[in-house]
Amino acid sequence: MNALAPAPSHPTSDTASGATPIVVDVTGMTCAACSARIEKVLGRMPGVERATVNLALETAEIVAPGVETSAIVETIERAGFGAHPRDTAVAARRAALERAAAERAREERRTFALFLFSAVLTLPFLVAMVPMAWGAHAHWLTPWVQLALATPVQAIAGARFYVGAFKALRGRSANMDVLVALGTSAAYAFSVWAIGRHGDAAGPHLYFEGSTTVLTLIILGKLLEARAKRSASAAVAKLMQLRPDTATRLLPDGTQETVSVDRLRRGERILVRPGERVAADGLVAEGASDLDESLVTGESMPVAKGAGDKVTAGTINGAGSLTVTLTAVGEDTTIARIGHLVEQAQIAKAPVQKLVDRIAAVFVPVIVAIAILTFAAWWLAGHDFEGALIPAVAVLVIACPCALGLATPTALVAGTGAAAKAGILIRDIEALERAHAVDCVVFDKTGTLTEGRPSVTDVFTLGGSGDEMLRLAASLQSASEHPLAAAFVRAAETRGIALSTATEFRASVGRGVSGTVEGRTIAVGNARLMEELDVDLRLFESEARRLAGEAKTVVVVARDHEALGLVALADPLRATAAEAIARLSAERISSHLVTGDAKAPAQAVARAVGVDAVRAQVLPEGKVEVVELLRRSGQVVAMVGDGVNDAPALAAADVGIAMGSGADVAMETAGITLMRADPRLVAAALEIARATWGKIRQNLFWAFFYNVVGVPLAAMGHLTPALAGAAMAMSSVTVVTNALTLTRWKPKL
Numbered sequence: 001m002n003a004l005a006p007a008p009s010h011p012t013s014d015t016a017s018g019a020t021p022i023v024v025d026v027t028g029m030t031c032a033a034c035s036a037r038i039e040k041v042l043g044r045m046p047g048v049e050r051a052t053v054n055l056a057l058e059t060a061e062i063v064a065p066g067v068e069t070s071a072i073v074e075t076i077e078r079a080g081f082g083a084h085p086r087d088t089a090v091a092a093r094r095a096a097l098e099r100a101a102a103e104r105a106r107e108e109r110r111t112f113a114l115f116l117f118s119a120v121l122t123l124p125f126l127v128a129m130v131p132m133a134w135g136a137h138a139h140w141l142t143p144w145v146q147l148a149l150a151t152p153v154q155a156i157a158g159a160r161f162y163v164g165a166f167k168a169l170r171g172r173s174a175n176m177d178v179l180v181a182l183g184t185s186a187a188y189a190f191s192v193w194a195i196g197r198h199g200d201a202a203g204p205h206l207y208f209e210g211s212t213t214v215l216t217l218i219i220l221g222k223l224l225e226a227r228a229k230r231s232a233s234a235a236v237a238k239l240m241q242l243r244p245d246t247a248t249r250l251l252p253d254g255t256q257e258t259v260s261v262d263r264l265r266r267g268e269r270i271l272v273r274p275g276e277r278v279a280a281d282g283l284v285a286e287g288a289s290d291l292d293e294s295l296v297t298g299e300s301m302p303v304a305k306g307a308g309d310k311v312t313a314g315t316i317n318g319a320g321s322l323t324v325t326l327t328a329v330g331e332d333t334t335i336a337r338i339g340h341l342v343e344q345a346q347i348a349k350a351p352v353q354k355l356v357d358r359i360a361a362v363f364v365p366v367i368v369a370i371a372i373l374t375f376a377a378w379w380l381a382g383h384d385f386e387g388a389l390i391p392a393v394a395v396l397v398i399a400c401p402c403a404l405g406l407a408t409p410t411a412l413v414a415g416t417g418a419a420a421k422a423g424i425l426i427r428d429i430e431a432l433e434r435a436h437a438v439d440c441v442v443f444d445k446t447g448t449l450t451e452g453r454p455s456v457t458d459v460f461t462l463g464g465s466g467d468e469m470l471r472l473a474a475s476l477q478s479a480s481e482h483p484l485a486a487a488f489v490r491a492a493e494t495r496g497i498a499l500s501t502a503t504e505f506r507a508s509v510g511r512g513v514s515g516t517v518e519g520r521t522i523a524v525g526n527a528r529l530m531e532e533l534d535v536d537l538r539l540f541e542s543e544a545r546r547l548a549g550e551a552k553t554v555v556v557v558a559r560d561h562e563a564l565g566l567v568a569l570a571d572p573l574r575a576t577a578a579e580a581i582a583r584l585s586a587e588r589i590s591s592h593l594v595t596g597d598a599k600a601p602a603q604a605v606a607r608a609v610g611v612d613a614v615r616a617q618v619l620p621e622g623k624v625e626v627v628e629l630l631r632r633s634g635q636v637v638a639m640v641g642d643g644v645n646d647a648p649a650l651a652a653a654d655v656g657i658a659m660g661s662g663a664d665v666a667m668e669t670a671g672i673t674l675m676r677a678d679p680r681l682v683a684a685a686l687e688i689a690r691a692t693w694g695k696i697r698q699n700l701f702w703a704f705f706y707n708v709v710g711v712p713l714a715a716m717g718h719l720t721p722a723l724a725g726a727a728m729a730m731s732s733v734t735v736v737t738n739a740l741t742l743t744r745w746k747p748k749l
Helices: 032-042 069-078 090-132 143-157 159-170 176-205 208-233 236-243 334-347 352-381 385-398 402-419 429-435 445-449 466-477 483-494 527-532 538-549 577-586 599-609 620-632 648-652 664-669 682-714 721-744
Strands: 021-025 050-054 057-062 081-084 246-248 256-260 269-272 281-286 291-294 303-305 323-328 424-426 442-445 456-459 502-508 511-515 520-525 555-561 562-568 590-594 613-615 637-641 655-659 672-674
Touching: 021 069, 021 599, 032 050, 032 057, 032 069, 057 069, 057 303, 057 402, 069 081, 081 208, 090 143, 090 208, 090 648, 143 159, 143 176, 143 208, 159 176, 176 303, 176 334, 176 352, 176 385, 208 385, 208 555, 352 385, 352 655, 352 682, 385 682, 385 721, 402 429, 402 682, 402 721, 424 429, 424 682, 429 538, 429 672, 429 682, 442 620, 445 599, 445 637, 456 466, 456 483, 466 502, 466 511, 466 520, 466 555, 466 562, 483 562, 520 527, 527 555, 538 555, 538 562, 577 590, 577 682, 590 620, 590 672, 620 637, 637 648, 637 682, 648 655, 664 721, 672 682
Parallel strands: 442 590, 442 637, 590 613, 637 655, 655 672
Antiparallel strands: 021 057, 021 081, 050 057, 246 256, 246 269, 269 323, 281 323, 291 303, 424 672, 456 562, 502 511, 511 520, 520 555, 555 562
């Protein structure tokens, strides 16, 4: 029979952390060249180790030990952009997000009004173009009428692009605004010059419809892009909304006071009334209720909570009142860490995006050079100034790098946001990029495929009452803190068995426990303890062997030196473990079980869930060797563990996936953390990684497609500036809309 082992120890690991990144909200960016420009100027600052600017989120993250935030803000502003440092206090952060959302809404309204203004003045040009397609002319649209219509569009709708171009050139860089300003100004200025030269006869030489249509379409694209970006970046704002502004603090004298959540401290107690959100992480001290944790963990069913259970900030209390002792407050709460990690993931750049940024940094100067060469080629080919100008303008207009800059970040923002809603926290963008290629998953056993705590599975007697035997055993074990003792107590509670008080409690290390319950001597332990107490076990030997053969821990319950029966315990499988492995197999992903446990329980679990291979009695460093061996064989390996004993293997794998409820160590070690202990989320995490990576590839294809195809066509004269403007606007709308389809993703559970 297996001995009652001492409670397992769980070593913790410390993760060295560098300087805390400075996060700054940036305004005024219009394309990838803008974000590249800001990264470049920040990178030149003394003391700045790393600067990452996200165009989709309008955010900059700077690692700069010893550098003042004000100096960073001034540097960004000198480069021609707006910058505001981020306040991390709960109320202030929520207020800042609300202000940012309100400003985005105002900007959308301004852009919409500008679009309507521009569209109304551009509409006559479009109407006039219809008969022109059939060889006729709209005589009512005289050169002077065209000038009257086009000038307000160029001056008012084009103002934002002139301002943006001026700021960019002042900062010795070039962006989309430079291209738009150059292209539309050239078409407009040439048309004004033609009227001055030809007067009423200038009709065939006018390209006001090109400049007005381009500006109108670009503003429409900006409007659609702004709405899409607002939707894609809503994940963090929604997480912040889960945190209440105030809490009811319980004072030592028993009175209550309502305080801001920023004033709460660890160790204090708060009262959570029915229907309220929990203000901070803690342990239930008094009361019982059901909590809705769906917005934090993705778990759809309410979770019962009682004394000693953990509660998480942001979860919604059910019908009962709870007194909670706080264990984490403010930025240390689970919901705050989730929000921070989601932001980190969305701000971070995938390696492919770094390549795109390098391309975008030189893209605008290259396009200007191509436009100049296009003009020169047409001029040298014998065309007049007008004939050479139009294809050059079309090149400038179609080559806007907006789509290129938005292709990767919009997909990452949408994908990580959808994953967070499902309880999948993606912390490491490089892990996300690798996860799409995973073809082998290595699982730890305890706490991953199993529940991580022993439970009573069998109660065997030779004719007596199993419940009575369990009552006596649990009454005695209630005085012990051993994990197996807790399993006895839970089993009795589940069956509704009332316990008695134990006295004269004695624990024998490696053997079991004994004591007095209701005046009778009770012993619970292994064969060695029973031998010492002279308890005859011959009647139970065959059943004990059978249960031990099922990889269960078997203990004997004796009363007054007479065996009453056996209780078998095991670490039960998670209900969804077999389904999780089946889903991986369906995706042609191999599964391995690697555990430090003995061979018998490891093989029993392997048979039950259907993994492809199993290795038992493996030490933590041995798990690293297994992962590295699989990687050397050419496989892309994901390691799934609890983030504590498995930390070395999580770090060694291509992708580390931590199971659990967001423990510090798990979130710091793994690239992906599953906020709900459901193994099926492993397959879901790989699925959203593949979906996100697929969207990135699709977006980059469309972004490059528009430019690779459009620029040569424009240079050869096959695209008018108006058509080029439409194609450019459509490229941005295409990639953002394509990325937004990820927001509808949900795990198939």
